[in-house]
Amino acid sequence: MELHELTIQQLSDELATKTVSSREVVEQTLKRIEKYDPVIHGYLEVHSEAALARANQIDQRRSQGDKLGPLAGVPVAIKDNMCTTEGHTSCASKILGNFCAPYDAHVVKALNAADAIILGKTNMDEFAMGTSTENSGFGPTRNPWNTETVPGGSSGGSAAVVAAELAYGALGSDTGGSIRQPAAFCSVVGLKPTYGRVSRYGLVAFGSSLDQIGPLTKDVSDAALLLRTIAEHDKRDSTSVNAEVPDYMAKLNEPIKGLKIGVPKEYFGPGLDDEVAEAIRKALDVYESAGAMIIEISIPRYKYALAAYYLVAPAEASSNLARYDGVRYGYRIKNPKDYVDMYSASRADGFGPEVKRRIMLGTYTLSAGYYDAYYLKALKVRTLIKEDFDKAFENVDCVAGPVTPTPAFKLGEKIDNPLSLYMADIYTVTANLAGVPAISIPCGFSAAGLPIGLQLTTKPFTEDLLLRIARMFESATDHHLPRPKLQA
Amino acid sequence: MSPQKSHTPQYRPTVGLEIHVELATASKMFCACTNKFGDPPNTNVCPVCLGMPGVLPVMNRKAYEFAVRVGLALNCNIATYTKWDRKGYYYPDLPKNYQISQYDLPLSSNGYIDLPVDSQVKRVGITRAHLEEDAGKNVHDLPDCTGVDLNRAGVPLLEIVSEPDMNSPQEVMVYARAMRQLVRYLGVSEANMQHGHMRFEPNISLWIFDEAETDGGHYTPIVEVKNLNSFRALEKTVVFEIERQINEWQADSQNYRMDKMSKQNRGWDDVKEITVFQRHKEEAQEYRYFPEPDLLPVEIDEAWLKQIRSQVPELPAARLERFQKEFGLEAKLANLLTSEKSIADYFEQAVRAGASAKRAANMIQSQGLRLANERGTDVGSLGVWPERLAQLCKLADADKVSATATVAIFEAMMESEDSAEKIAQDKNLMQVSDASELESVVQQVLTENTKAVEDYRAGGKKSKKARGFLLGQVMQKSKGQANPKVAGEIIDKKVLG
Numbered sequence: 001m002e003l004h005e006l007t008i009q010q011l012s013d014e015l016a017t018k019t020v021s022s023r024e025v026v027e028q029t030l031k032r033i034e035k036y037d038p039v040i041h042g043y044l045e046v047h048s049e050a051a052l053a054r055a056n057q058i059d060q061r062r063s064q065g066d067k068l069g070p071l072a073g074v075p076v077a078i079k080d081n082m083c084t085t086e087g088h089t090s091c092a093s094k095i096l097g098n099f100c101a102p103y104d105a106h107v108v109k110a111l112n113a114a115d116a117i118i119l120g121k122t123n124m125d126e127f128a129m130g131t132s133t134e135n136s137g138f139g140p141t142r143n144p145w146n147t148e149t150v151p152g153g154s155s156g157g158s159a160a161v162v163a164a165e166l167a168y169g170a171l172g173s174d175t176g177g178s179i180r181q182p183a184a185f186c187s188v189v190g191l192k193p194t195y196g197r198v199s200r201y202g203l204v205a206f207g208s209s210l211d212q213i214g215p216l217t218k219d220v221s222d223a224a225l226l227l228r229t230i231a232e233h234d235k236r237d238s239t240s241v242n243a244e245v246p247d248y249m250a251k252l253n254e255p256i257k258g259l260k261i262g263v264p265k266e267y268f269g270p271g272l273d274d275e276v277a278e279a280i281r282k283a284l285d286v287y288e289s290a291g292a293m294i295i296e297i298s299i300p301r302y303k304y305a306l307a308a309y310y311l312v313a314p315a316e317a318s319s320n321l322a323r324y325d326g327v328r329y330g331y332r333i334k335n336p337k338d339y340v341d342m343y344s345a346s347r348a349d350g351f352g353p354e355v356k357r358r359i360m361l362g363t364y365t366l367s368a369g370y371y372d373a374y375y376l377k378a379l380k381v382r383t384l385i386k387e388d389f390d391k392a393f394e395n396v397d398c399v400a401g402p403v404t405p406t407p408a409f410k411l412g413e414k415i416d417n418p419l420s421l422y423m424a425d426i427y428t429v430t431a432n433l434a435g436v437p438a439i440s441i442p443c444g445f446s447a448a449g450l451p452i453g454l455q456l457t458t459k460p461f462t463e464d465l466l467l468r469i470a471r472m473f474e475s476a477t478d479h480h481l482p483r484p485k486l487q488a
Numbered sequence: 489m490s491p492q493k494s495h496t497p498q499y500r501p502t503v504g505l506e507i508h509v510e511l512a513t514a515s516k517m518f519c520a521c522t523n524k525f526g527d528p529p530n531t532n533v534c535p536v537c538l539g540m541p542g543v544l545p546v547m548n549r550k551a552y553e554f555a556v557r558v559g560l561a562l563n564c565n566i567a568t569y570t571k572w573d574r575k576g577y578y579y580p581d582l583p584k585n586y587q588i589s590q591y592d593l594p595l596s597s598n599g600y601i602d603l604p605v606d607s608q609v610k611r612v613g614i615t616r617a618h619l620e621e622d623a624g625k626n627v628h629d630l631p632d633c634t635g636v637d638l639n640r641a642g643v644p645l646l647e648i649v650s651e652p653d654m655n656s657p658q659e660v661m662v663y664a665r666a667m668r669q670l671v672r673y674l675g676v677s678e679a680n681m682q683h684g685h686m687r688f689e690p691n692i693s694l695w696i697f698d699e700a701e702t703d704g705g706h707y708t709p710i711v712e713v714k715n716l717n718s719f720r721a722l723e724k725t726v727v728f729e730i731e732r733q734i735n736e737w738q739a740d741s742q743n744y745r746m747d748k749m750s751k752q753n754r755g756w757d758d759v760k761e762i763t764v765f766q767r768h769k770e771e772a773q774e775y776r777y778f779p780e781p782d783l784l785p786v787e788i789d790e791a792w793l794k795q796i797r798s799q800v801p802e803l804p805a806a807r808l809e810r811f812q813k814e815f816g817l818e819a820k821l822a823n824l825l826t827s828e829k830s831i832a833d834y835f836e837q838a839v840r841a842g843a844s845a846k847r848a849a850n851m852i853q854s855q856g857l858r859l860a861n862e863r864g865t866d867v868g869s870l871g872v873w874p875e876r877l878a879q880l881c882k883l884a885d886a887d888k889v890s891a892t893a894t895v896a897i898f899e900a901m902m903e904s905e906d907s908a909e910k911i912a913q914d915k916n917l918m919q920v921s922d923a924s925e926l927e928s929v930v931q932q933v934l935t936e937n938t939k940a941v942e943d944y945r946a947g948g949k950k951s952k953k954a955r956g957f958l959l960g961q962v963m964q965k966s967k968g969q970a971n972p973k974v975a976g977e978i979i980d981k982k983v984l985g
Contacts, residue, residue, distance in 0.1 A: 082542070205782075207781075208782050238546055323541070323583065329540070
């Protein structure tokens, strides 16, 4: 097995037994990035020097017999909407293109404390708004499985670099499926934790009540390991929950006895691609063979979820993005007439079209006279969707279904049709609206060789259960093992 | 135009006041930065109050408690559940381009304050008091550019909104001053006007009515004047607006009415001393309020409320009444002593340490406050702490020092830690009240001034003057240390028998 093919845990074992040094791992990964990333464009920025320096440091500490963190010497990538004092934090936006954060995000601190090595910042849809990474202000990322197709989004860069083995794992953020959808498109594991499980401090906000950081990895065990590293109460994030973080690894390989899996009948309606539906049915058969009960359930308000999401998320975004005005940092046009001109011209120039569209949607939604009809109503729908999930979890341990209606689509295919791009979020936004944890795991390929993902959802703060259920599938199948053939 | 009437309609001003009070917490409302006025620009800032990408606010519990303290003192309902909202508008001094505030669920509402106006009690309703974060400041005195100082950005700001219950400039001023006194009493704000700790926004309208008619009268359109930062500006604004609105009404009484013209914002021009039109309220900004998703709602339980309630001290009005009753002080003096909590505390501590109330009160009025004022400090910081003031009062009460001498002794006590008595002795200011000690001095004076003794004894016109002369001689011979009352009695006894 080649070095780059290892999972985080396998690599950790090799590093621990000193069959390979962290420096060698980083050097080899940097070479692969140099070779393959010009086509894939998963990275916006690679921190080669910092990564090598850190690798040397960790190797030295290891040789001294120092106690090292659980991710010691493992190169990982992070999405460019998490603040790092190293390099830039641009959110793939021209408006923040030259922005260097003066502080590290909570998750960056956690990775550093675990002795992981951050290789660089990954590409994304601008401010995490999109489902294809085509909305990046610095050019799209390509899907390693088929470079004519999109990697999904908005964490497309993170999913692509893990799939292409240009990092051993990555962090993404998920506001309406932005971890799970690209994970499905790229055949990696993507976990969106319960809202409040991971601190958002230092995550550049998109939809504050929906955003959550989570791991993208080659398998479920690695996802458990990364989640364990970043999940922690943080008093700087008032919405992060002060609850014990279980050891997700402890019982990971123990199957759940008498597992009840609910499958919402609404998920198999029109719009769902036949091949995806077939892959999901087969995945459910795998669970059934492992002794699980498959129960048809209903999430009756599912049909309102997408509409509610596209009111709540843009509304919050319109407010969160108000600060990018060119006054204190970021892009500012030259020679503005006055401060109003400075605002409007800098923003008109600095934001891409999708971001502007959502700012306008959100601004409209929050305007006096429309607030009750749109924003407030969306909040009510949100409560009802949460109720639907609560009710479902009275009878089942887990809700299963597709991640996306179709496999990865072609670059440029939908970019002029925002509504059809929004439809790609239809199965994922419910978990964000309800605040529940959800995971995407590889469950097969289409005839064209494009990956398909299975989505699993459990009750809030039961990521341990969710990971075990996911692991049951993984240990019974090989869908997570194939890797794409890369073009140099 | 309305037909000219033979009689003049009457008017009554209707004024409501919004007051912004900066709270004196150690740190800012949503970050750990120092809350301090006057530091070099942009030194008390961090990623949170600079509105950097990715930052999150964390509520300052102390600020919330301070705000609730004010709500309790204003007899408000304290909400057991409140939340935060974002108020969106673009301005360079507002880093996030939204302000975290409270929109539909203020932490306190529906209260009142009772004010003494013309020997009557005037009750002014409090609509609401809510907490928000202050903005920074644009700095315009730089060459070729405008600077932004964000030291103030994120400082906790309490907005207190009154009902339109005030009907004269005098009532407005009594209310405003009472609010300043109250927040200082509560220890929640320095309320230093020069530091911008308190800003006023009056809403002014006139009720114009004609006693000869029964239509209930009319209101002039409401004028809101923004951002007044001194009592002087507030008073002048209200006075000016009342007159301006009367003139407007007289010019066009058919149209200058609340139901025909929208509310307008005006600004106060401190140089010309006039208000200037800014905009009609229908052009009002759209604030796009929505619940702040980065902060949890605040829930106050009984225990927390009880703890905050225990931090509310005796309020100025109650203390004023008690000082009059308990210490027999006249209203004016009691008012002075209760004007500031620090003065009232100082007075009470001195009395508790043994000073007689009247002596202590007079001494604070004539010495302490005068000297504190001269030195720009408060009476408690002069070095004559209450126990020492009590020593001095006791000396005076026991006739051991004269009232005149207390002035010099008080001033000396500010520079020295010696007791009042030691200072009086060192300065030869102890008074001789012992009759046997004074006998010989008096005798000597009488022997040396037989003419005056004759005049005194003779009675009539010259008698009073002669007695005064003799007493003066005794004071001179004793170097001012004789107790004039005792000395006078000895003279009387010796001369008149």
